Amino acid sequence: MTSPVGLHRVVEPAGVLPQAAWRLDADPRIAPNEVRIRVERLNLDAASFRQLAQKHGGDGEKVRAEVLEIVSTRGKMQNPVTGSGGMLIGTVEEAGRRSPLGLAVGDRVATLVSLTLTPLTILDRLARWDGRSEQVPCDGYAILFARSIAAVLPADLPAELALAVLDVCGAPALTARVVGEQVARRERVGDGSPVTVAVVGGAGKSGSLSLVAARRAGAARTVGVVPVEAERDALAAAGVASVVALADARDPVALSSAVTSALGGPADVTVVCVDVPGCEHGAVLATAEGGTVIFFSMATSFAAAALGAEGLAADVTMLVGNGFVPGHAELALGLVRSEPGVRALFESRLAAD
Amino acid sequence: MTSPVGLHRVVEPAGVLPQAAWRLDADPRIAPNEVRIRVERLNLDAASFRQLAQKHGGDGEKVRAEVLEIVSTRGKMQNPVTGSGGMLIGTVEEAGRRSPLGLAVGDRVATLVSLTLTPLTILDRLARWDGRSEQVPCDGYAILFARSIAAVLPADLPAELALAVLDVCGAPALTARVVGEQVARRERVGDGSPVTVAVVGGAGKSGSLSLVAARRAGAARTVGVVPVEAERDALAAAGVASVVALADARDPVALSSAVTSALGGPADVTVVCVDVPGCEHGAVLATAEGGTVIFFSMATSFAAAALGAEGLAADVTMLVGNGFVPGHAELALGLVRSEPGVRALFESRLAAD
Numbered sequence: 001m002t003s004p005v006g007l008h009r010v011v012e013p014a015g016v017l018p019q020a021a022w023r024l025d026a027d028p029r030i031a032p033n034e035v036r037i038r039v040e041r042l043n044l045d046a047a048s049f050r051q052l053a054q055k056h057g058g059d060g061e062k063v064r065a066e067v068l069e070i071v072s073t074r075g076k077m078q079n080p081v082t083g084s085g086g087m088l089i090g091t092v093e094e095a096g097r098r099s100p101l102g103l104a105v106g107d108r109v110a111t112l113v114s115l116t117l118t119p120l121t122i123l124d125r126l127a128r129w130d131g132r133s134e135q136v137p138c139d140g141y142a143i144l145f146a147r148s149i150a151a152v153l154p155a156d157l158p159a160e161l162a163l164a165v166l167d168v169c170g171a172p173a174l175t176a177r178v179v180g181e182q183v184a185r186r187e188r189v190g191d192g193s194p195v196t197v198a199v200v201g202g203a204g205k206s207g208s209l210s211l212v213a214a215r216r217a218g219a220a221r222t223v224g225v226v227p228v229e230a231e232r233d234a235l236a237a238a239g240v241a242s243v244v245a246l247a248d249a250r251d252p253v254a255l256s257s258a259v260t261s262a263l264g265g266p267a268d269v270t271v272v273c274v275d276v277p278g279c280e281h282g283a284v285l286a287t288a289e290g291g292t293v294i295f296f297s298m299a300t301s302f303a304a305a306a307l308g309a310e311g312l313a314a315d316v317t318m319l320v321g322n323g324f325v326p327g328h329a330e331l332a333l334g335l336v337r338s339e340p341g342v343r344a345l346f347e348s349r350l351a352a353d
Numbered sequence: 354m355t356s357p358v359g360l361h362r363v364v365e366p367a368g369v370l371p372q373a374a375w376r377l378d379a380d381p382r383i384a385p386n387e388v389r390i391r392v393e394r395l396n397l398d399a400a401s402f403r404q405l406a407q408k409h410g411g412d413g414e415k416v417r418a419e420v421l422e423i424v425s426t427r428g429k430m431q432n433p434v435t436g437s438g439g440m441l442i443g444t445v446e447e448a449g450r451r452s453p454l455g456l457a458v459g460d461r462v463a464t465l466v467s468l469t470l471t472p473l474t475i476l477d478r479l480a481r482w483d484g485r486s487e488q489v490p491c492d493g494y495a496i497l498f499a500r501s502i503a504a505v506l507p508a509d510l511p512a513e514l515a516l517a518v519l520d521v522c523g524a525p526a527l528t529a530r531v532v533g534e535q536v537a538r539r540e541r542v543g544d545g546s547p548v549t550v551a552v553v554g555g556a557g558k559s560g561s562l563s564l565v566a567a568r569r570a571g572a573a574r575t576v577g578v579v580p581v582e583a584e585r586d587a588l589a590a591a592g593v594a595s596v597v598a599l600a601d602a603r604d605p606v607a608l609s610s611a612v613t614s615a616l617g618g619p620a621d622v623t624v625v626c627v628d629v630p631g632c633e634h635g636a637v638l639a640t641a642e643g644g645t646v647i648f649f650s651m652a653t654s655f656a657a658a659a660l661g662a663e664g665l666a667a668d669v670t671m672l673v674g675n676g677f678v679p680g681h682a683e684l685a686l687g688l689v690r691s692e693p694g695v696r697a698l699f700e701s702r703l704a705a706d
Contacts, residue, residue, distance in 0.1 A: 285370075
């Protein structure tokens with residue numbers, strides 16, 4: 001019986017999960033609970049691509065050679081320096097009879113689990129990629145385990161847009177859950193006060209989706225915090241937040257003042273979506289006693305969050321933003337379909353890339 | 354008006370909170386909302402003391418000189434390498450008329466906020482300390498802000514025991530809250546299934562307190578996971594867990610198998626109290642869908658937790674263990690008073706130190 005989390009594909013070191021492994025077995029022959037994808041494109045994680053481009057001084061040939069070397073050595077695309085991977089799109093080539101993923105041969109899918117744990121073989125030496133973009137045209141094979149997640153690409157949205165949405169779909173789903181729980185709790189105890197939400201980095205992909213998810217989950221007032229005027233204007237024009245505020249999220253006093261003025265008090269739920277270090281203290285300070293901070297930024301320091309809240313004697317619940325919430329892909333795609341402001345923000349970002 | 358979180362004491366860099374500051378103003382003259390403590394002893398954080406001792410090859414004189422240098426340069430005891438501090442005990446020397454802490458002159462207290470944010474001046478050049486222990490006899494001044502936390506040392510417990518308990522009192526308090534919420538939720542929806550709890554590192558200080566806190570909050574079955582036989586025997590003898598299991602927490606499969614066998618299934622709440630890196634995946638895998646993982650270990654990697662749960666498609670709530678929960682000191686001291694098994698574990702640890 002093959003492991004639903006892919007333990008049988010771990011070559012070294014023994015006993016760890018695929019993500020923590022140095023090397024995976026990317027044999028294209030699948031077990032009965034696996035699925036093989038014919039890969040069409042890799043989307044490298046932004047931090048990983050930036051590291052590779054900087055290391056090689058922007059020389060695309062060298063970047064391409066290193067990605068090939070990583071995948072052939074490790075059996076997966078996991079940057080050894082950043083530890084990050086990315087995602088891929090492709091078509092289902094073979095689905096094991098015991099796979100629970102519900103995929104059929106011919107489905108065009110995006111993987112929602114990281115490349116860091118996905119067995120991968122490249123067949124075309126990435127001949128169509130110039131090494132200068134995170135988007136990597138690629139012919140090859142990838143393997144999905146029983147507990148991997150993949151979303152069938154919707155027919156009604158451009159693939160680029162759908163991918164950008166799926167890449168961050170955990171954030172609106174968890175935000176909606178946390179805000180919904182706060183609203184339900186107040187209703188249960190007869191507390192009629194409105195639930196307020198601050199999204200730090202509100203003009204970004206995960207940020208704008210989280211703002212509309214919060215509103216739909218019952219938040220009475222939301223603020224999107226952004227660092228520069230261009231983002232302030234774009235977010236205001238999109239109309240997805242009750243208020244837009246300008247502040248440097250690394251400055252705890254500036255951030256908490258901006259949130260407090262915008263909402264008339266600290267936020268019941270603060271969502272951190274900016275990928276810069278040093279936002280933990282400001283997020284805690286911007287949140288009401290008994291409130292919740294959700295950290296989606298991979299730049300979050302566990303120790304800074306834990307010690308910061310203790311040092312401020314702040315009774316706040318702090319969540320590690322889990323990228324998986326059941327139904328997250330459908331929720332995020334639905335928001336982009338029905339919220340023209342969010343879709344406009346995504347499209348202008350894609351056009352700028 | 355002086356800042357309740359001590360911003361007026363930050364010398365450099367400007368605008369950060371005291372914990373993130375390089376240097377604090379440790380002037381002994383207090384503002385109306387501050388309290389001055391006459392220090393009697395510093396308890397250096399274990400990681401900080403270990404780093405200093407290793408750097409100086411165990412030369413106590415050099416360790417002492419470096420601690421003096423750090424405190425005179427930074428105005429606080431924060432190890433520049435580990436970033437950590439510790440706590441202190443002393444006696445209230447002056448309490449500002451607007452201090453909300455409820456402390457009176459003459460109260461013997463322990464600070465429950467870290468030394469990393471506490472303005473400190475040493476007066477005796479640490480003449481009574483040999484530099485060979487985390488316990489530092491010290492004459493000096495420390496300043497508490499309006500939002501600092503200090504606990505009056507109880508008269509009925511030895512000071513060493515009380516300090517050891519107060520040092521980890523956030524863990525049982527947050528565990529009790531999370532378990533209590535799970536129990537209440539099941540009652541609300543008429544779900545009669547028992548709530549189960551796994552504590553990884555169950556024989557330690559925060560672990561043993563969390564085990565009894567979980568039971569008192571309504572957990573029907575608890576397992577304490579420990580890495581070695583001596584701890585297994587000690588925890589079993591203390592009688593604070595329903596079951597004791599032996600497993601290496603860094604081995605995800607071993608940890609989840611141990612928890613699952615002990616509880617008859619994955620845990621509803623998993624509490625991580627072991628200070629070793631690499632326990633994130635095992636903790637996620639040991640937790641039931643819809644369950645909660647609380648990370649108290651400062652060795653926790655934010656990215657490993659976030660990406661690990663996503664990679665496992667695990668719908669678990671992951672909490673950053675906030676060391677502050679209202680009433681945490683009283684709760685933990687009460688558990689040690691009323692649970693002889695926990696008290697015995699603490700006393701044998703103190704005797705071994």
